[in-house]
Amino acid sequence: MREYEGKDPVVIERGEGAYLIDSEGRRYIDGVSSLWVNIHGHGVPEIDNAIKKQVDLISHSTLLGVTNPPAALLAKELIDICPPGLKKVFYSGDGASAVEVALKMAFQYWQHKGKPGKTKFVSLRNAYHGDTLGAVSVGGIDLFHSAFKPLLFDTYQAPSYYCYRCELGKTYPSCELACAGEAGNILEAHHEEIAGVILEPYVQAAGGMIVSPPGYLGRVREYCDRYGVLLILDEVATGFGRTGRMFACEHEGVTPDILVLGKGMTGGYLPLSATITTQDVYDAFLGEYEEFKTFFHGHSYAGNPLACAASLGNLEAFRKYDTLRNLREKIDYLEEELKEFNGLKHVGDVRSKGLMAGIELVLDKESREPYPAGMKMGWRVAEEAMNEEVLIRPLGNVVVLMPPLGIPMEDLKKLVRATYNSIKRATEAA
Ligand SMILES: *Cc1c(COP(=O)(O)O)cnc(C)c1O
Secondary structure, three states: OHHHHOOOOOOEEEEEEOEEEEOOOOEEEEOOHHHHOOOOOEOOHHHHHHHHHHHHHOOOOOOOOOOOHHHHHHHHHHHHHOOOOEEEEEEEOOHHHHHHHHHHHHHHHHHHOOOOOOOEEEEEOOOOOOOOHHHHHOOOOHHHHHHHHHHOOOOEEEOOOOHHHOOOOOOOOOOOOHHHHHHHHHHHHHHHHEEEEEEOOOEEOOOOOEEOOOOHHHHHHHHHHHHOOEEEEEOOOOOOOOOOOOOHHHHHOOOOOEEEEOHHHHOOOOOOEEEEEEHHHHHOOOOOHHHOOOOOOOOOOOOOHHHHHHHHHHHHHHHHOOHHHHHHHHHHHHHHHHHHHOOOOOEEEEEEEOOEEEEEEEEEOOOOEEOOHHHOHHHHHHHHHHHOOEEOOOEOOEEEEOOOOOOOHHHHHHHHHHHHHHHHHHHHHO
């Protein structure tokens, strides 16, 4: 905070495509999609127009007892693009709230199913699910979460799928996914008291853009089926094309029992999130009035028509610009270019899935010793990048690249070059 006080913040006044423009007229490539939310760029006609049209009709009405066209239409469109088996949509305003909804829904589901002992969750180390207390309870990043420990509920923690720093001391693929096996062991021993497993499929984003080895997700799905535990997938970061498929769970043909969406849902325009579940989970909440089986959870702005209209515009833009298909070339380019980063003296690990990439900087490549926090190496790189008109935000010693999916190829090239040069300069100067 002290450091922030001493600085003049950059004031972003406008956006154009993949660019942010500040109050001095300087242009920056939006290298992290305005904190992982932007999809097609800034000023997307389909989204702009959807919001403008909706403003003329109504900006908000409640979703308690009544509904509105954008919320209803969006629910249908979401179900159409979601993995098969997901049928029912519950709206909230941000990712953390949608995670709370998922946890409470899974908990109450088992209460109604006559298994009141199933009250616990399995989460992963290095997980991030948002900053509200339930979401923090299933989080696993000590730096963010340990201060609040006395306020949290207990969970079973399974290993992170962090191959570069495998906590089990193994190497993929000879490990045979031992990290997933550990999650399986927890379920085998404690499934009678476990309501659900929650994880970020394929990429633990805030944990440092940690990319899971293939097969991990499918294995955890198998264990959940075997032991009768709900699988909650938090795709707040990975959803809406970020990993190359509309949802990351598609890479392994996995359908979760509960899917959590947020961030990119409105293309990065307005806060909106959703918790999407199966007919089976939904049906457990049906009952006579006085049984009070309803799901006691709601947010004032749930299903906000403006946000839902923006989200419909976002999906329209996906179709119109054939976003997922056009992504292929950008992903191939990024993967190819990232290989070069391995040649830099202080780059320990380079990992990516789709257009989500993390470059982990280390003091010593051989021993994998991290830079001490006080060196702020991630920030030094970000500051160098600003001089090259690129705005990025690191996670500790991990340099993050997560541009809008709609970024033109030439801007992606510029972003990657600038990042490479910034890492080189910052690490060589240290
Ligand atoms: C950002 C994020 C959240 C929290 O979303 P907010 O909208 O910031 O509350 C939850 N889960 C994951 C995986 C995220 O990346």
